[in-house]
Amino acid sequence: MKANPIVGQGTPLRAWQGSARVAGLPEVNVAQLVPEGCRAVIIAPHPDDEVLGCGGLLQGLAALGRELLLISVTDGCASHPGSPRWPQQRLREVRPQESAEALQRLGWHQQRLTWLRGGFSDSQVQARESALTEFIQRHLQPDDVVFTTWREDGHCDHEAVGRASAQAALAVGARLIELPVWTWHWATPEDPRVPWQRARKIALAPAAVARKRHALHAFTSQLEGDPQIDLPPVLPPHVLERLLQPFEVVFV
Numbered sequence: 511m512k513a514n515p516i517v518g519q520g521t522p523l524r525a526w527q528g529s530a531r532v533a534g535l536p537e538v539n540v541a542q543l544v545p546e547g548c549r550a551v552i553i554a555p556h557p558d559d560e561v562l563g564c565g566g567l568l569q570g571l572a573a574l575g576r577e578l579l580l581i582s583v584t585d586g587c588a589s590h591p592g593s594p595r596w597p598q599q600r601l602r603e604v605r606p607q608e609s610a611e612a613l614q615r616l617g618w619h620q621q622r623l624t625w626l627r628g629g630f631s632d633s634q635v636q637a638r639e640s641a642l643t644e645f646i647q648r649h650l651q652p653d654d655v656v657f658t659t660w661r662e663d664g665h666c667d668h669e670a671v672g673r674a675s676a677q678a679a680l681a682v683g684a685r686l687i688e689l690p691v692w693t694w695h696w697a698t699p700e701d702p703r704v705p706w707q708r709a710r711k712i713a714l715a716p717a718a719v720a721r722k723r724h725a726l727h728a729f730t731s732q733l734e735g736d737p738q739i740d741l742p743p744v745l746p747p748h749v750l751e752r753l754l755q756p757f758e759v760v761f762v
Contacts, residue, residue, distance in 0.1 A: 514664075515692075515695070515696035516692050519748055520694070520695035520696060520748070520749070521697065522748075523755075526752065526755065530699075531699045531700065531706060532759075535706075535709050536710050536711065537711050537712070538762070539570070539712065540571060540573075540574060541574060543687065544571060546574075548653050548654065548655050549579060549655070550578050550579070550654075550655055550657065551578075551580075551649075551656045551657065551684070552564065552578070552579070552657045552658070553658040553659075554581065554582050554671075555583050555584060555659055555668050555670075556582070557585065557586045557605040557606050558608065558609060558726075558729045561616070561729075562726070562745075563657070563689035563690075563758070564689055564760075565722035565726065566714040566757075567657070567712060567760075568613070568617075572618055572622075573617070578622070579654075580623055580624070581625075581646065582625070583630050583667070584631060585627070585629075586601060587605070588601075588631075589632070589732065590735070590736060591741075592739055593741055594736070594738060594739070595736040596731055604730075604731050605731060606627070608729045608732075612728040613725075615721065615724050616725050628645060633666065633667060635666070636667075636669075636670040639673060640674075644678075646674055646675055650678055650682045651682065652682055652683040652684060654679075655687060656678075656679045657687050657688075658671055658672050658688060658689065659671055659672045659690075660688040660691075661673050661688065663693055664696050668691060688761040689758075690704070690759055690761070694753065695749065695752070710762050711757045711758070712760065719754055719756055723754055726745070732745040
């Protein structure tokens with residue numbers, strides 16, 4: 511089993527801000543990634559990953575009037591283990607509601623998109639990876655552009671969803687684009703494990719970053735821990751700030 515790289519404070523934001531490598535990444539825009547006539551498919555391991563990974567992209571897709579299919583693989587109910595404040599049943603109900611509110615803040619009302627819930631168990635996706643591949647494949651079309659978490663992102667669900675999405679996209683001939691989320695925590699700008707040669711940067715205007723920040727603050731459950739059991743929040747400020755830079759990175 512791989513060691514969990516999501517520990518401690520992670521790589522400081524200033525390391526990414528001062529990186530010549532990141533500053534020099536080639537830029538790409540949303541219209542290039544999802545040309546007219548193509549559908550965007552975003553496959554999120556948990557409710558919030560779609561905004562963490564590509565909240566800016568989502569704004570661009572809405573502005574372009576692109577068709578969107580969102581697949582939430584799990585309901586995220588395992589985010590607060592042992593918490594009396596955030597028990598699994600409460601999270602099962604709240605986390606999809608938080609996603610709906612965040613999407614609305616980004617310009618996506620539910621009637622404008624197709625939203626599928628996968629019903630897979632949070633933190634246990636790998637155990638049913640082949641079933642997930644089949645589930646995703648049933649809903650893909652050859653002209654889709656599929657966005658999902660990177661297969662080496664450092665979280666077991668993110669990696670399993672990335673692998674399943676890649677297999678499903680390959681089977682139908684859809685294009686796959688991967689998103690680093692927890693990579694910003696454990697990697698460094700010179701980390702050879704990161705596929706920098708595949709990396710492209712989507713520039714975000716200050717208003718787009720502000721709107722993404724507003725959307726992320728819809729995820730109250732993830733911004734709160736549980737002091738009763740000394741459980742820290744899943745998304746403390748230093749994690750959010752790394753994901754609110756004036757760009758998003760995709761691996762093409």
